[in-house]
Amino acid sequence: MDELDNFISSILEAKQLSGVNDDVRANLIEDMRGRLLDQINRALIDSMPDDKIDQFNDLLEQDGVSDEQLQQFIKDSGVDIPTVTASTMLRFRELYLGTEAAPLENQNDTQSE
Numbered sequence: 239m240d241e242l243d244n245f246i247s248s249i250l251e252a253k254q255l256s257g258v259n260d261d262v263r264a265n266l267i268e269d270m271r272g273r274l275l276d277q278i279n280r281a282l283i284d285s286m287p288d289d290k291i292d293q294f295n296d297l298l299e300q301d302g303v304s305d306e307q308l309q310q311f312i313k314d315s316g317v318d319i320p321t322v323t324a325s326t327m328l329r330f331r332e333l334y335l336g337t338e339a340a341p342l343e344n345q346n347d348t349q350s351e
Contacts, residue, residue, distance in 0.1 A: 241306050242275070243267055243271065245274075246266075246267050246270045246271060249331050250266060253334065254337060270334075273330075274327065277326050277330055278323050278327070280324070281322050281323075281325075281326040282317055282319065282322055282323075283312075285317045285318075285322050286312060286316075293311075294311060294312070294315070297311055310319050
């Protein structure tokens with residue numbers, strides 16, 4: 239969770255909230271972490287091929303299924319977990335800060351010049 243907490247802390251720093259003490263900041267981080275994880279999980283499921291959704295739901299209903307097994311199923315279904323996670327995190331940051339990042343293809347164009 240440290241990476242997510244660091245990511246969320248960077249968003250809070252960029253937002254420059256005034257009058258936020260350590261307790262409030264900790265609560266904000268916890269709340270935002272929960273929302274971000276929900277969005278990542280939803281994006282991963284949405285990225286799964288339709289024919290795998292029923293199998294995934296069956297797996298969720300089984301007792302004793304670990305997070306690792308669920309992650310492996312998603313990965314085996316063809317979902318690019320790192321890419322989906324990163325794009326979801328970027329959208330989360332943009333929404334929270336009210337900004338919009340430049341598309342990746344534009345960033346690559348300017349780097350090659």
